[in-house]
Amino acid sequence: MRYADVVLPVAVPGLFTYALPEDLQPHVQAGCRVLVPFGAKKTTAALIVRLHDTEPQGINLKAIISVIDPKPIILDWQLSLWQWIADYYMCTLGEVYKAALPAPLKKGKAESRRRRTDPEPPADVVLPMPIDATGSTPQTADTPATPASPPLSPAQQTAYEAINTEWQSRNVCLLHGITSSGKTEIYIHLIADAIAQGQQVLYLLPEIVLTSQLTDRLRAVFGQRLGVYHSKYTDSQRTAIWQRQLSPEPYDIIVGVRSSVFLPFSRLGLVIVDEEHETTFKQQDPAPRYHARNVAILLAARMRAHVLLGTATPSFESYFNARTGKYGLVRLTERYGNVRLPRIEVVNVKELRRKRLMEGAFSPQLLDAMRDVLARGEQIILFQNRRGFATQTECRTCGWVPHCPHCDVALTLHKRIHRLTCHYCGFTTDIPTRCPNCEGDDLRQTGFGTERIEDDIHTHFPEARIARMDLDTTRSRQAYETIIHDFAQGRTDILVGTQMVTKGLDFENVSLVAILAADTMLNQPDFRAWERAFQMMSQVAGRAGRRQRQGLVMLQTYAPDLPLIAQVVANDYDAIYTSQMLERRQYAFPPFIRLIIIYIKHRSQTVIDQLAREATIDLQHIFGSRVLGPDEPPVARVQSLYIRRVILKIEPTLPLTQVHDHLYKVRQTLLAQHLYSSANIYFDVDPL
Ligand SMILES: [Zn+2]
Ligand SMILES: [Zn+2]
DSSP states (O other): OEEEEEEOSSSOOSOEEEEEOGGGGGGOOTTOEEEEEETTTEEEEEEEEEEEOOOOSSSOOOBOOEEOOSSOSSOHHHHHHHHHHHHHTTOOHHHHHHHHSOHHHHHTOOSSOEETTOOSOGGGOOOSSOSOSSSOOOOOTTOOSSOOOOOOOHHHHHHHHHHHHHHTTOSEEEEEEOTTSOHHHHHHHHHHHHHHTTOEEEEEOSOGGGHHHHHHHHHHHHGGGEEEEOTTSOHHHHHHHHHHHHSSSOOSEEEEOGGGGGSOOSSEEEEEEETTTOGGGBOOSSSOOOBHHHHHHHHHHHTTOEEEEEESSOOHHHHHHHHTTSSEEEEEOSOGGGOOOOEEEEEEHHHHHHTTOOBTTBOHHHHHHHHHHHHTTOEEEEEOSOOSSBSEEEETTTOOOOBOSSSSSBOEEETTTTEEEOTTTOOEEEOOSSOTTTOOOOEEEESOOHHHHHHHHHHHOTTSOEEEESTTTOSSHHHHHHHHHHHHTTSOSEEEESGGGGSSOOOTTEEEEEESOTHHHHTOSSTTHHHHHHHHHHHHHTTSOOSSSOOEEEEEESOTTSHHHHHHHTTOHHHHHHHHHHHHHHHTOTTSSEEEEEEEEESOHHHHHHHHHHHHHHHHHHHGGGEEEEEOOSSOEETTEEEEEEEEEEOTTSOHHHHHHHHHHHHHHHHTSGGGTTOEEEEEESOO
């Protein structure tokens, strides 16, 4: 008798064993999906991990019903990569399966499915997902034989050669190139080299918002050899790309966001991770809480492919790896076309407020500069990291503030939809006209969101054409492409936005960038706060001054004397890196130690506090002073669940498998207690 160990797209750990009926045996391999009975009356699609002859003991064995895929849809190396992700990031293989495949490939809905009772011969088995959802059948006709790459400047040429030299001794190279230094041209040359050698390329981007500008540039060079893969594409489009990658004529280049590390590649030669410092490469929820950059590096190592990490502001982890020789390091310190770096002017908001000179979120200096820029017909980007209109509503009589009933956060006023909204769970409610606490009607709106900034600009500059780019205006892919396109074409003068506007977008005519409130970034209770603030401010500053004229960046802050501000002004990455590394070494933070956060969630506040204390004590018995906590995250209740954290700091020398085993055992013991049985305990490895 043959047996199949299968994985189901569920959070239950372990594999499930089914009997493989004799008539199905010629038609299945590991990596194929099959239909299996699951639960009382249900059937579900499952993926075969391995086939074997060992009869499982002590279970009521059920048989596979039918075969869905005539050929594997997952390659051998993918299964082993999934297993590595599940082990390292402490989740189940089923959760990786769920994250990796487009929805239709998980459901196993098939046009034609080979049932056990089917009389048809095996040759009639057809592909369940025909390649062609979207007209993306293999096209080779208009693919240029030798793509025309853009010429490189002497500085770019030197960097290009240095990267190739680094790759002779190391797989991974970090390209630290200042904003507007033309990293993309270098990538294009490296991609062309890889394709010329018959290799595939994976180009990872942190944000969907960046793909359209980039794919336009790459398509101009590489034509139909390029496939794009991200979550704003429909399920059938994503399935078509998956199937195409399994076909004899896969795309040579895949451009995509983090989930594209799960695509099947047969001859991967190069992985580019652009804007490698971006935190969106790390998946937060649900599991697997993986870091796509780190998975890509592992993937490349297995396929003997080269990796290039590119950024103007490297993550400290990557820079540490480069400085200690684990990665190669190549610098590009010259802006393309010798455009000068912008001048950064620091505006002391505290003093201006004291003198009552601020007009809302705008300093008089900023308003003057905006007036000049608009008069010259040039463009402006305003960066404000809060969306909505007012960040807080407050009763001036009794101090009442409306909070979300499900989360521990104040509600944000959204004027356009006339609602108060929770940014954590999406709860909305009417804007109160009276305070429910004291019946007073003196309600005040405080804090500046992007909506309010947009309104205020209309007041100051009624003639200016304004666009806003934040989560609320970019719900559809079409919407943000329109905003970006209109701004690039000069149809708008001023672009207001959240961190979306910092993400490496290139606009020719922007000569003024303002960071309206740097302080919100500085005051985060996180050891990475300054690293992130530096990255964000440098990136947004980099949007200014693309042409002959030197750009201007206005940085409004309550704390102009912080060393970080001087480091941003001087664009001194090494200074902030060195000072922050001293602190991280002294207080034991990454990259000197590894962090694992144990998250605990429960509906009852009493239960969660008791459970968190007990978990901490249990962990301290094993790990001693490496355990910190329990503590509350900045938002300690979301969607009616209370949240507590226990933090584990482990030296890189500790064997990870043992650490994980201890953590799993502690969790198992706690959840076995009746009082805690409905708690949710999960792990975030290398949290960001
Ligand atoms: Zn009141
Ligand atoms: Zn909420």
